[in-house]
Amino acid sequence: MPIGRWAPLSHPDVASVEVDDLLRALADPTRRQIVRLLLAEGDRPCGTFGLPVAASTLSHHFRTLRKAGILRQYDDGRQRMNTLRLDELDERFPGLVRTVLDAS
């Protein structure tokens, strides 16, 4: 069962997400790759992305994406799962995420 962890895991309300933060978050190729994989193959724990960066760097990217309202994280035993908040984002910024991903 998903219980808490040392870090509170705060997720911003979609209404309070700034477009600046969203665009800056999506302007990084590693982060776009994360989003792309989540969109294509569904929820995944942090350690299963196979990206060529250090674990600490990856953690930084997940935090950035979470604070930008792009994904939601929850703990599941030993690992931390990631879910795309696509529906919520599409309500506030219609088509943005998809269009950006398609552009790459």
Add this chain to the structure above:
Amino acid sequence: MPIGRWAPLSHPDVASVEVDDLLRALADPTRRQIVRLLLAEGDRPCGTFGLPVAASTLSHHFRTLRKAGILRQYDDGRQRMNTLRLDELDERFPGLVRTVLDAS
């Protein structure tokens, strides 16, 4: 007649525009405002945007937008005109610019 100026005014080929540069360029509110005004009211010289930044800062933003392939600049007498390269961009990144602007 638009002649040259001290700076060569180089414009990248749309095919060589990286999505990273485009997104980074659009991730700045001042630059988005520039693009928005160009889209809404057509070509304008640099000095007619009424934005709350110093002239040198504005010049930096125009250079960023030009290098990202977002606008084209040409000299007209004393002033430098700016044109949106929307059609070209839409061919390479369909709907991106519009979607981003609509999101703000």
Add this chain to the structure above:
DNA sequence: CGGTGTATTCGACACACATCGAAAACACCG
């Protein structure tokens, strides 16, 4: 030519960011 208007360049500054390795936090398992 000299003055005025428009825009860029330069140098500087503060700040943000991507990246890493090492260390720490937490969950699970034996």
Add this chain to the structure above:
DNA sequence: CGGTGTTTTCGATGTGTGTCGAATACACCG
């Protein structure tokens, strides 16, 4: 409890960026 696996935090580092003022470059006009 002790070990293992997963992820985060911390500190450091190099790089990029938005901002400005002052100086410079160019076009036009009288």
